[in-house]
Amino acid sequence: MIPRIITPRGWGWAAGSLLALLVGFVLGWSELIVLGFAGIFSFAIATLFALVPHAHQVSFHLAEPRVVVGEGARIIVVVTNPTNRRLAALSVDIPVGDSFHSRSVGRLKGKEASELSLDIATEARGILSVGPVRIMRQDPLGLVSREVSHGTTTTLYVHPVTIGLVSMSTGFVRDLEGNPTRDLTDSDLSFHALREYVPGDDRRNIHWRSTAKTGRFMVRQFEQTRRSHLLIALDAAPEDFAVDQEFELAVGVAASLGVRALRDTRDLSVVRGATPGAPKSVRRFGRSRLPLLPLAATATVATASRARMLDELAGVSLAEGSPTLITLAKLASGQSADVSVGFLITGSLPDAKTIHAASVTFPAGVEVVTVVCQPEATPGLKMLGRLTVITVGRLDDIKQILGRKKVMS
Incomplete structure (x- = not known):
């Protein structure tokens, strides 16, 4: 990803160099001609410096992908020099939601690694996209810069603040017995009444003591309970x-x-x-569609x-x-x-x-x-x-x- 090449300073530098050349040739001023060629030459060198791929290896991760509002999040960025030579300093930019967080990394010796820790304020609840990390390589004069992305986008969840509540094990509708409803059933936990046996009833629900008293088979009937x-x-x-x-x-x-x-x-x-969702339309009596x-x-x-x-x-x-x-x-x-x-x-x-x-x-x-x-x-x-x-x-x-x-x- 290369969102920007020539900086505003670079545009001014190039315009000034070309103007010096033009005025120098028109007026015959050798000093302006030399100055113009020097500016163009330095601009070309700066372009080559910025466009040469950097050898840095960059990775990042979230210390915690889920945080609560106000806790703060932390991003760990690791910049490594995999070569045996010293690498130049660079700037690291990390997009977090709609904002950018920048850090500078100094010159790295061969095989050296630098770890950066970025603290992100989480003052509001939300889902934030983090990354990818952008490395900016720029020439010493600041004329040309190049941004290269590393890694992929990850997600940071900022959860709402919660508070511990009392257990829901008791209350309006108990979970074990349940609040009885008016629906009757042949098997449950809440006893309702006895009734005379009819073919098809479960014999396990026969109430033998009442059966002995009445001389007729009597079965238990229950009120249906429900789970919370x-x-x-x-x-x-x-x-x-x-x-x-x-x-x-x-x-x-x-x-x-x-x-x-x-x-x-x-x-x-x-x-x-x-x-x-978006409003739809229907056809009425084969004619035009009505919204x-x-x-x-x-x-x-x-x-x-x-x-x-x-x-x-x-x-x-x-x-x-x-x-x-x-x-x-x-x-x-x-x-x-x-x-x-x-x-x-x-x-x-x-x-x-x-x-x-x-x-x-x-x-x-x-x-x-x-x-x-x-x-x-x-x-x-x-x-x-x-x-x-x-x-x-x-x-x-x-x-x-x-x-x-x-x-x-």
Whole structure:
């Protein structure tokens, strides 16, 4: 890769040399002619110096490919002289996201290696492309330079800040016994009643004591239980957040809940609002095509592991056209079957009516918890019917509130 050859100084040098030659020949000034030829000759030597391939070997790697906001990342660059002769100094440039970080490497003796450590500030969550390393070779006069790339692009994930939450082993829907539903079954853990035996019933469920009393075969009937399935729906509509800090807090809350669920080996689904695709068109009655408005969209966050989930949450952002809270709740509840607890995480702008309307889109029996993220707000918990509304002003608040009143299974 050679993005630049002649520097601004080089262009000025070449223009000045040619101008000196022209004026010298026109006016007959031998001094200007000599000066012009000297400038052109030095420019040619500088070009040859810069274009000769350098013998340096360069490699780099990330000390940690995943860091948390505020921790800082470190890039290790190793420049080696594989020859037996001394090599000239050079400049090393490393692109990190939209910025560049430069370091200078002095002259290297034969077989000598130099290791550089670059500290990268991670003040914001995101996914950053790092590399490839660019080596700049430039002549001593700075007239001509050449950039050569080494290595390939690697990815640095800056994860959101999370906080350790209480275990989800108790709460609204217990995982072992489960919250009994109104669906009856012939085998489960939650006993419901006795009924008369009918052909096809499992004989192991016959209650012999009742059978002896009534003179008829009686079998046990159970209420069907369900395993806890946690759903986290992260609102990404700009109109639901007053400031960007609210969304960052919401991402931290979603990440903390997800990490806790995975640690407790719960069934977990995480969805977020996304920008809808391009509008399509349909043909009506064989005539011209009519445009269709793009449908609201959600994106599923991978939950196969803690690292994968946080990797994807590192890259989420407010998205224009993303579904608002009510639409997000409808889409999320429809995509995840057998949900027992649903968390809706949003900003401070949706009012109580909107929050309630979003909660009722979930099927009956699903515990709905809406987390309102509003930096510096007074933390609190209130009940609106079967809906739990939690207000957090800091990430620590969600830990304190859930520790006081566990709402998860």
